[in-house]
Every structure is written in C-alpha cells, then in structure tokens.
Amino acid sequence: MVEELVAAVGAAHVVAGDDPSVADLCADEALGVPAGKPAWVVWPADRDEVAAVVRAARAAGMSVTARGAGTGLSGAATPDDGAVLVSFARMDRVLEVDPVEAVAVVQPGVPLTVLDAAAREHGLTYPVHPGEQSASLGGTVATNAGGMRAVRYGVTRSHVLGLEAVLADGSVVRTGGRLAKISSGYDLTQLLVGSEGTLALVTEVIVRLHPHLPARRTVLAPFPSADAVTAAVGRVLAAGLAPTICEYLDGPTMRAVCAAADLSLGLPEDLVDADHLLVELAGRRQERVDEDAEELADVLGTLGAADVFDLPAGSARRLVEAREGAFWAVKAAGADEIVDLVVPRSAMAAFLARARAAGDAHGARVLGCGHAGDGNVHLAVFQPDPERLGATLHDVFAAGIALGGAVSGEHGVGRAKAHALETFGDPAALEAVRRIRAALDPEGVLNPGCAVR
Amino acid sequence: MVEELVAAVGAAHVVAGDDPSVADLCADEALGVPAGKPAWVVWPADRDEVAAVVRAARAAGMSVTARGAGTGLSGAATPDDGAVLVSFARMDRVLEVDPVEAVAVVQPGVPLTVLDAAAREHGLTYPVHPGEQSASLGGTVATNAGGMRAVRYGVTRSHVLGLEAVLADGSVVRTGGRLAKISSGYDLTQLLVGSEGTLALVTEVIVRLHPHLPARRTVLAPFPSADAVTAAVGRVLAAGLAPTICEYLDGPTMRAVCAAADLSLGLPEDLVDADHLLVELAGRRQERVDEDAEELADVLGTLGAADVFDLPAGSARRLVEAREGAFWAVKAAGADEIVDLVVPRSAMAAFLARARAAGDAHGARVLGCGHAGDGNVHLAVFQPDPERLGATLHDVFAAGIALGGAVSGEHGVGRAKAHALETFGDPAALEAVRRIRAALDPEGVLNPGCAVR
Structure with missing residues (x-):
C-alpha cells in the first residue's frame, strides 16, 4: 500500500499513522470523539494526487478521511482506524478572486481568514464566520458551517457556487460554476455541501463573495428572560433591520466569555446575569446604520430590554470575538x-x-x-x-x-x-x-464511520 | 389499473388520458416538446392519496408525471405516453403563514400570486417571480425557478426550508423544517429542489418569506452595446446597491415587450433600439431608495448610458410586468x-x-x-x-x-x-x-422521460 501512496503524493508526503508527528491530526475538536488510528497520513498537492490516493485506498480496501484544519466539532475529520487520512494542508491557495463576478476560486486547505483577507483587497468579503476563522474552507464546505453572520448572509451552502471533487471511484466531478444560479439537473453542489467527506473529497471551491460593509453599530440588550430575547429577535428581523449578528448569551456564558477575553463591558453587576441579546447592524453608510440603531434600540426597549448598551467599536469587536471563541471558554471550563x-x-x-x-x-x-x-x-x-x-x-x-x-x-x-x-x-x-451514499460509494471508501451509516 | 386509481383518489378524480377535457393538461409551455399521451389523469387531495397513486402506478408498471399549473418551459410536466399524470390542482391551500418565523407552509398546487398575497397580509412577501405568477409553487420547486428578483433574493432553492414528498416506492419523506439553517446529514431538501419530479412528488413545502419593501425606484438606461450593459451590471452590484431587478433587453425585445403591453415609455426613437438596462431598487425607506437611485444614475452615467430615465411607478410596473411576460410576446411573434x-x-x-x-x-x-x-x-x-x-x-x-x-x-x-x-x-x-436517480427510483417510475436518463 505505501508504495501506491508514495507514487501518488511522493515519499515526503506520506507518514505512518502511528508516527508521533501526526498525533495531532488524528482528531478534530469534538469533545466526545476519541482520536482515530489511521494507517497513513498523506498530503496531496493537487486534484490528481487526491484522485490517486482515493484509487489506491479503494484498491487496498482501506477507507479515506479528509481533514482540513481540524477545527470541526463533530468528529467528521477524525479518521476511522486503519484509514488513509488525507490532509489538505498543501492545497491552501486562493487561486483567484474575481471582483467582477464577485467570486473566489479556492483550494480546500485555505483558512477562512486568508480567503476573507484576499476578498477584502477587492472591497469584498467572505462572510461565513463559524467562530473559528482558522477553519479551512474545505472543512466548512464539508460541514456546511454557519456562524454568527448566517442570520444575514446564510451559511456555507448559500455561498458555494461550484465544486471540483474526487468521488469514491477516483473520478473527478465538476459541478456548478461561476454562475449566480443554475437549474440544470440535480444540484450536486448542494448535495456535496454538508456531506462530511462521505460522498467526495472536494479539491476546489467556487464561492460567492459580498460587498464589504464598512459601517457598523453593535448593541447589547439585557433582557429579564430568554423568552423575552426570543420574542425580540422575531421583531428585529420582521422590521427588516437585517442584522449581521443576532446572538443570545445567557448570564453564565456572558461571564465566561468576558472572563476569557479579559473584557469588561461596564454593565451594572445586576445585569450581567441577565439573558443577553447582542445585535450588530452593518451597512454601506454610517448615517443609515446609526438611524437603524436608534430604531433597533426603540424596538428592544418596548420589548422589555432592561437597557440598551451601545458598545464602542473596540469593545464590540472584542465581545464578538470572545463570543466566537465561546467554545474554547467552555472547553477550558x-x-x-x-x-x-x-x-x-x-x-x-x-x-x-x-x-x-x-x-x-x-x-x-x-x-x-x-x-x-x-x-x-x-x-x-x-x-x-x-x-x-x-x-x-x-x-x-x-x-x-x-x-x-x-x-x-x-x-x-x-x-x-x-x-x-x-x-x-x-x-x-x-x-x-443510505441509498444515495451506497450508490456513489458502494464499497464504503469515504469516511465510513461518519454520518448516516 | 383504474380500480386502484379510483380507490386512491375517488372516481370523480380519475379521467382517461384521451378524454378531450384533459387535452390541455398533456403539455406545458415548452415550445419544442409535443404533448404526451397519458393513460390517466388523477387529482389527489392529499399526501396519502398521492402515495396511493404512486404505489398503484408502480405496481402496474406505469410511470408518474407531476403537473402543477403547466407554465413550465422545458416539458418537465409533459407526461410520458402511458403515464399517470398527477395534477396538484386540488392541493392548492396555503396551510399557514407564520409571521414570527417568517415562513409559509404551502401545498404544491398553490399559485405564486396566492402565496404572495397571503404573505403580504403579514407585511411579508414571497419574492420569487419567475415571470408567470400563475405558476404553482410545486412547479417552481421542481424546476428551481428563478426570475427577475433572484438577483437580490435568490432563486426558489434559497427559499425552500423543508419538504414533505412521496418517493418512488410510495414512502413519505420529510426534510428540513421551519429552520433557518441545518447541517444534519445530506440535504435532501436541496436535492429534491430542481429534480423535476424525477425523485419525488412534493406534497408540502415550507418556504422562507421576506419583509415586504414598500419603497421603490425604477430606472431605465439605454446603452450603446450589450458590452456596456454587462460592464455596468458588475459595477452596480459591486457598489452594494442590491437591486431587486437588473434586467437586460435588446432593442427588438424592448419593442416587442412595449408593443405587447401597449406601453409607451416616451423614449426618443433613436434610443428604443439601444441595449437597455432596467434596474429596480427597493427598500424600507423611500428617502434611502431615492438617494440610492441618484447614486445608481451617477454610476450608469459614467459607464456610458446614453441617458438614465426615472420611470414613473405606473410605467415601471407595466414595463416589469411586460418584461415578465416576454415569453408570451415572443411566442406570439x-x-x-x-x-x-x-x-x-x-x-x-x-x-x-x-x-x-x-x-x-x-x-x-x-x-x-x-x-x-x-x-x-x-x-x-x-x-x-x-x-x-x-x-x-x-x-x-x-x-x-x-x-x-x-x-x-x-x-x-x-x-x-x-x-x-x-x-x-x-x-x-x-x-x-444517474446513480442517484437509480438508487431512489430503481424501476423508473417517476417522470422517466425527463432530465438525465
């Protein structure tokens, strides 16, 4: 087997699964999923190498698990014992940002931070923020990652316009394109998004970008109950305020998040333990966002907010970042x-x-x-x-x-x-x-221990 | 066979396919697809009747084609010869509009006009306008219909949150829900959207609604070439103006559309034959839309528009409606x-x-x-x-x-x-x-002559 893998990706890019150097690659961040014991870890450089790895594994009766940055929280990137673990760390290039089409063409190993930074050079943004911006684009495609800004922009699924991917038989499929819409047969793009490496290994992604919105306001509203927060959320959305962030934090989580970030918001002590609604508005023009923030404050006030705190930009950014890192805070706790x-x-x-x-x-x-x-x-x-x-x-x-x-x-x-x-x-x-999975991967090559078995 | 169909939907709701009364149901609006010759036409009243029809057809070795309003342009609702044609005309109820979740639960036979009107009672809208508003929701789900407003709101796919559907074996599948997002295994909702009745017959749809935007402005800009229109579109979108309509019409189409609508826009004669860009802006507040319209006019002017005409609301609405009916104009021509x-x-x-x-x-x-x-x-x-x-x-x-x-x-x-x-x-x-289709419909019951065979 190792000969085939070496032939596929080169000797420098194959390591035995029990080598201590790869121990960190054998699990993701899922708390309840133990690390796997892959037979081999490989680092392909391109689509053809990925296809060669899949063909070699299939011929040897071994399974294949894909791994991006390993920030997943459900164990989809944790290899089955005896698997070939495919790291996309070498396929980490933003191939193109096309500002006219407002799309980017990206390899799966690109971290979200890198993609967003590349987009920002053209006044655009990739707004999917699943909380861990070191996540790889491929991983977020596999899990259909969401995050705070999904309330306005939608999840990963909403942004993937086309894919290149290697199927279980080693064939290469191309779906979609730089196309704003398509109705040309079953939408394989959408089927592969969220399939967690069980139908294909994605080797290239075309994503939609959005104009960057420079104007921002963030407010924090402590409510007397989660019920009141829930009711307020419906009204904020129905008003058409289109928040970019609309987050709930209970009192203990707020304390944990602020402590982890060493952040003091200056809330009266009796309000820290309230049920909090955090809302960010964004837009093209500051005066409109300011006007909307006033409307928002009015709405929240009439719906029972104990107060509505207009957060300074620095505190807002730190609170949002700390909230995005809430997983690490509760893990540490x-x-x-x-x-x-x-x-x-x-x-x-x-x-x-x-x-x-x-x-x-x-x-x-x-x-x-x-x-x-x-x-x-x-x-x-x-x-x-x-x-x-x-x-x-x-x-x-x-x-x-x-x-x-x-x-x-x-x-x-x-x-x-x-x-x-x-x-x-x-x-x-x-x-x-199960039928779809068996139709595309009858031998169970791709991530067999994951998802619906 | 007819006994099983009568048992499924009642004698009053089964008609032989060669009965003159059903002649109009044997084709949709596709210009190049001849009418089919179904064996029977049936009108089920609910999901269980749909399932019984599918089971009966399958047992008899007959195929099944679903039909909504028959406004499709690709022949997906045209039955195969000898098929059971299932009309959803009796399943035409808006079951619920939920203004808190901003969703509607709808039967497939509901016309888009009816759904949008029901949403508007709650200050909401269903913004998918594929050009023929008598289209049924089920038909638009089957074809993943788009239309003018997709440039801002996305196509049907973007709006379908959940489905109830009958598979080829007569089993009933439920996907998604009143859920803004989901990552719980393969997205069957998205697989069924656009599958043109070849994987399932949809019996209920949960759709996302949007706040209705009351403020509007529409401008028409004649350009010297389609190249110039194309370049302008990219700039309008990149500016973040988020138009609700962004349409191209060449000169002859503009003439045909205006003639069909008996509409005079008062354009100088030498500009009628230009390449036209029609842009509608919409928003919550008229003053912002007006301000954006000025910015839009500036952008279009610098990009070579011969002029930028601010259309009065009445003319704008008629032009948009006439453009939506362009198919009928060119068909008549x-x-x-x-x-x-x-x-x-x-x-x-x-x-x-x-x-x-x-x-x-x-x-x-x-x-x-x-x-x-x-x-x-x-x-x-x-x-x-x-x-x-x-x-x-x-x-x-x-x-x-x-x-x-x-x-x-x-x-x-x-x-x-x-x-x-x-x-x-x-x-x-x-x-x-093909593999997916065979996995879910191994006997080829559902619309076998349609899409990828």
Missing part, C-alpha cells in the same frame, strides 16, 4: 459536550428551558448561547459521568426534535451525532440518504 | 424555441454576440433579454426548419458552455434540454446523477 441543535427561532427559549430541565434531571449543568436569529442553540453540558451525560443528551435532543428541530444546525453529524441522527431523524429520509 | 442558458454575468455580452453569430450562420433570428445580474440569458430563436433550428441551438449551447455556462439557469432540463445536458454536461456529474 471543563464542558463535557457541546450541543448544536437548531429549532424554529421562536422556540429557542422553550428549548433552553427544556434542555436545562433535562440537565437538572440528570445532574448536569447546561449553559446556553446561540445564534438567536437562526434558532441555532449551542449548549455546553457539564456532566463527567458518561451514562448520565448520555441520558442528558438524549433528553436534550428529544426536546429539540419535539419542538420541530434538527440534531445539528451548523456543526454537522460526524461521528459525534451519528447515533442521534439515527435515533431522531426521519426514517424515510435516512433510508434515502 | 412566432418564436420557435426559447433558450435559458446561464453564463458568468460578465460573459453575457460575449454570449449574446456568439449566439447571434450562430443564428446568422444557420439563418435564424435571435432576440435576447435576460436577468443580467445573474447572467441568465433568455433567447428567442426564430427558425422554423427543424434541422437548422437544431444546428442553431447546438451552436448556442456550445457557445454558452465554452464561456463557463450551463444549459439552464431557471427553466430546468425537462424533456426539452435532456439532450443538451447529455451533450454538454460534465460526464462524471451525469453518471453520479
């Missing part, structure tokens, strides 16, 4: 699992209440924050006992599903939530997914 | 085929030039208009000789593909463009599509 359920946005408060009740029933502490505009709730669950943790998670998932939700809003299924999806997903939909 | 290619938006002028050259080479007249912001060009081709028409279309498709385009931007493949897609599509992508 010893969280045992992160939940990423999505529910109808008006059900967020009800879901939080039921999730906390589930925690109480099993002795687990449950902290919440989330993308309130999207109904995408991130819960940190503290319960070190595996059995009680499992019971808590089951009840939390059941509560979200009962409210019309789905097991993951933006982290993906991966290995961490495969069981939850099998338990709570629509049976006919799961069967359809 | 005797067009032999409509082409719906999409190219990168900066390639629109080059494509138009090559398409006209292809027409000249084969003695065909080629008129053009299109969604300039999306690069989606609608060409009317006049050439009654089938062989020369075929040669023209081949060369037109080849020209669009060579520029990075795809065979359809919003009409779909259907029966009209199945050959073009097979000729010009990516071979590996077509093979993947």
Whole structure:
C-alpha cells in the first residue's frame, strides 16, 4: 500500500499513522470523539494526487478521511482506524478572486481568514464566520458551517457556487460554476455541501463573495428572560433591520466569555446575569446604520430590554470575538459536550428551558448561547459521568426534535451525532440518504464511520 | 389499473388520458416538446392519496408525471405516453403563514400570486417571480425557478426550508423544517429542489418569506452595446446597491415587450433600439431608495448610458410586468424555441454576440433579454426548419458552455434540454446523477422521460 501512496503524493508526503508527528491530526475538536488510528497520513498537492490516493485506498480496501484544519466539532475529520487520512494542508491557495463576478476560486486547505483577507483587497468579503476563522474552507464546505453572520448572509451552502471533487471511484466531478444560479439537473453542489467527506473529497471551491460593509453599530440588550430575547429577535428581523449578528448569551456564558477575553463591558453587576441579546447592524453608510440603531434600540426597549448598551467599536469587536471563541471558554471550563441543535427561532427559549430541565434531571449543568436569529442553540453540558451525560443528551435532543428541530444546525453529524441522527431523524429520509451514499460509494471508501451509516 | 386509481383518489378524480377535457393538461409551455399521451389523469387531495397513486402506478408498471399549473418551459410536466399524470390542482391551500418565523407552509398546487398575497397580509412577501405568477409553487420547486428578483433574493432553492414528498416506492419523506439553517446529514431538501419530479412528488413545502419593501425606484438606461450593459451590471452590484431587478433587453425585445403591453415609455426613437438596462431598487425607506437611485444614475452615467430615465411607478410596473411576460410576446411573434442558458454575468455580452453569430450562420433570428445580474440569458430563436433550428441551438449551447455556462439557469432540463445536458454536461456529474436517480427510483417510475436518463 505505501508504495501506491508514495507514487501518488511522493515519499515526503506520506507518514505512518502511528508516527508521533501526526498525533495531532488524528482528531478534530469534538469533545466526545476519541482520536482515530489511521494507517497513513498523506498530503496531496493537487486534484490528481487526491484522485490517486482515493484509487489506491479503494484498491487496498482501506477507507479515506479528509481533514482540513481540524477545527470541526463533530468528529467528521477524525479518521476511522486503519484509514488513509488525507490532509489538505498543501492545497491552501486562493487561486483567484474575481471582483467582477464577485467570486473566489479556492483550494480546500485555505483558512477562512486568508480567503476573507484576499476578498477584502477587492472591497469584498467572505462572510461565513463559524467562530473559528482558522477553519479551512474545505472543512466548512464539508460541514456546511454557519456562524454568527448566517442570520444575514446564510451559511456555507448559500455561498458555494461550484465544486471540483474526487468521488469514491477516483473520478473527478465538476459541478456548478461561476454562475449566480443554475437549474440544470440535480444540484450536486448542494448535495456535496454538508456531506462530511462521505460522498467526495472536494479539491476546489467556487464561492460567492459580498460587498464589504464598512459601517457598523453593535448593541447589547439585557433582557429579564430568554423568552423575552426570543420574542425580540422575531421583531428585529420582521422590521427588516437585517442584522449581521443576532446572538443570545445567557448570564453564565456572558461571564465566561468576558472572563476569557479579559473584557469588561461596564454593565451594572445586576445585569450581567441577565439573558443577553447582542445585535450588530452593518451597512454601506454610517448615517443609515446609526438611524437603524436608534430604531433597533426603540424596538428592544418596548420589548422589555432592561437597557440598551451601545458598545464602542473596540469593545464590540472584542465581545464578538470572545463570543466566537465561546467554545474554547467552555472547553477550558471543563464542558463535557457541546450541543448544536437548531429549532424554529421562536422556540429557542422553550428549548433552553427544556434542555436545562433535562440537565437538572440528570445532574448536569447546561449553559446556553446561540445564534438567536437562526434558532441555532449551542449548549455546553457539564456532566463527567458518561451514562448520565448520555441520558442528558438524549433528553436534550428529544426536546429539540419535539419542538420541530434538527440534531445539528451548523456543526454537522460526524461521528459525534451519528447515533442521534439515527435515533431522531426521519426514517424515510435516512433510508434515502443510505441509498444515495451506497450508490456513489458502494464499497464504503469515504469516511465510513461518519454520518448516516 | 383504474380500480386502484379510483380507490386512491375517488372516481370523480380519475379521467382517461384521451378524454378531450384533459387535452390541455398533456403539455406545458415548452415550445419544442409535443404533448404526451397519458393513460390517466388523477387529482389527489392529499399526501396519502398521492402515495396511493404512486404505489398503484408502480405496481402496474406505469410511470408518474407531476403537473402543477403547466407554465413550465422545458416539458418537465409533459407526461410520458402511458403515464399517470398527477395534477396538484386540488392541493392548492396555503396551510399557514407564520409571521414570527417568517415562513409559509404551502401545498404544491398553490399559485405564486396566492402565496404572495397571503404573505403580504403579514407585511411579508414571497419574492420569487419567475415571470408567470400563475405558476404553482410545486412547479417552481421542481424546476428551481428563478426570475427577475433572484438577483437580490435568490432563486426558489434559497427559499425552500423543508419538504414533505412521496418517493418512488410510495414512502413519505420529510426534510428540513421551519429552520433557518441545518447541517444534519445530506440535504435532501436541496436535492429534491430542481429534480423535476424525477425523485419525488412534493406534497408540502415550507418556504422562507421576506419583509415586504414598500419603497421603490425604477430606472431605465439605454446603452450603446450589450458590452456596456454587462460592464455596468458588475459595477452596480459591486457598489452594494442590491437591486431587486437588473434586467437586460435588446432593442427588438424592448419593442416587442412595449408593443405587447401597449406601453409607451416616451423614449426618443433613436434610443428604443439601444441595449437597455432596467434596474429596480427597493427598500424600507423611500428617502434611502431615492438617494440610492441618484447614486445608481451617477454610476450608469459614467459607464456610458446614453441617458438614465426615472420611470414613473405606473410605467415601471407595466414595463416589469411586460418584461415578465416576454415569453408570451415572443411566442406570439412566432418564436420557435426559447433558450435559458446561464453564463458568468460578465460573459453575457460575449454570449449574446456568439449566439447571434450562430443564428446568422444557420439563418435564424435571435432576440435576447435576460436577468443580467445573474447572467441568465433568455433567447428567442426564430427558425422554423427543424434541422437548422437544431444546428442553431447546438451552436448556442456550445457557445454558452465554452464561456463557463450551463444549459439552464431557471427553466430546468425537462424533456426539452435532456439532450443538451447529455451533450454538454460534465460526464462524471451525469453518471453520479444517474446513480442517484437509480438508487431512489430503481424501476423508473417517476417522470422517466425527463432530465438525465
């Protein structure tokens, strides 16, 4: 086998899976997914090398797991034991930014920071901010990553216009293009986005960019309850204010986030433990954003906000960055699992209440924050006992599903939530997914332990 | 067979396919696709009746074609001979408009006008305007319809959050939900959108709504060339003006459209034959839209517009409606085929030039208009000789593909463009599509003559 891999990518780019130098590559950031034991780790340089690796693995009866930056939270980039782990670290170039079409053509190993910086040189931005900007574009395509700005711009799915990808048989498929829209048969682009390396290994991505909006205002509104936050979110969106950020943080999460960032917002002490709504407005012209911020403050005030704090630009940026890094704060605090359920946005408060009740029933502490505009709730669950943790998670998932939700809003299924999806997903939909997977990868080459099996 | 169909939907809702009363249902508006000869036409009342029809047809070895309003332009709703044609005319209810979530839950037979009117009662809108507002929502889901407003709001795909659908084996699948985003396994919602009745019959749709924007301004700018229009479009979008409409009309199309609508815009005669850019801006506040309209006029002026006409609201609405009805105008004028290619938006002028050259080479007249912001060009081709028409279309498709385009931007493949897609599509992508189709419909029950076969 190693001969074929060396032939595919060169001896300098093949390392045995048990080599200590690759230990960090054998897991992603999912809290509950142990590191895998790949047979080999390879670093292809281009599409043809990726295809050669897939063909070699398939011929040898080995599986293939793709890995970007490894910042995923569901274990989709954690290799199966005995797999060939394909790192896209060498395929890290922004091939082109086309300001006329407002698209970029990008290799999968490009970090989001690099893509956004390249876009900004042309007055454009790639607005998908899943919270960890060192994430690779390929990883975000695989998981259909979202993040704070999805409330205005949509998730990764909304931005992917075309793909080049290697299928399980080593063939290369090209989908979409630099095309604003398309209706030319099944949308394979959209099928591959979010398929977590189980249908194809993406080797090139065409993404849509947006004009950068220079004017900004950020407000923080403490509310007496999550119910009040939820109600306010609906009104802010219905008003057409089109926020770029619309986040919920409960009191403990706000404390944890501010502590992690060493940030003092100067809130009165009795308001720190409130349920917080953080809203960012952005636009082309500062005077309009300022006017909208006043309208926003009026709306929030009439809906029960204890106060509406206009955050100075520096504090706003640090708070947003700290909120984006909330995962690291709760990880540092010893969280045992992160939940990423999505529910109808008006059900967020009800879901939080039921999730906390589930925690109480099993002795687990449950902290919440989330993308309130999207109904995408991130819960940190503290319960070190595996059995009680499992019971808590089951009840939390059941509560979200009962409210019309789905097991993951933006982290993906991966290995961490495969069981939850099998338990709570629509049976006919799961069967359809299994058939599609078997049709494109009958031998189970691509990430077999991941997602719907 | 008829007994099973009668058992499924009731005797009052089954008619033999050769009954004169159903003659109008045996084709859609595709110019080049002859009417089919279905064995039976049925009108189910609900999901369970749809499932019973599919099971009965499958058991009898018959195929099933779904039909909404029949306004499609690619023959996807034209039944195969001997098929069971399923009309969704009885499943025409808006089940719910949920203003808090900004979603509607809709049966597939609902006309777009009815959905939009229901949304407007809540200050919301369903902004997909594919040009024929009597189109059914189900039909637009099947074809991933677009239309003028896609430049701002995206196409049907961007609005479908969840589906209930009957698969080829009669099982019922539920996808998505009232969820702003989701990453919980393969996105079956997105796979079914645009699949033209070949993977499932959609029985319920959850769509995203948007706040209605009351303030509007419409400008018409005649340019000396399509090249100049194309360049202007890129600048208008890059400026962040976010037009709701950004349309190109060549001189002959402008004349045909104005004549069909009995509309006089008062343009100087020497400008009527120019290449026109029609731009609509919309927003929450009239003063901002007015300010943007001035900025727009400045941009267009510096880019070579001969003039920039501010259209009064009445004229603007009539021109937009007439442009939306351009298909009927060119059909009345005797067009032999409509082409719906999409190219990168900066390639629109080059494509138009090559398409006209292809027409000249084969003695065909080629008129053009299109969604300039999306690069989606609608060409009317006049050439009654089938062989020369075929040669023209081949060369037109080849020209669009060579520029990075795809065979359809919003009409779909259907029966009209199945050959073009097979000729010009990516071979590996077509093979993947065939596998997926066979995996979900191994017996070829659903619309077998449509799309990739």
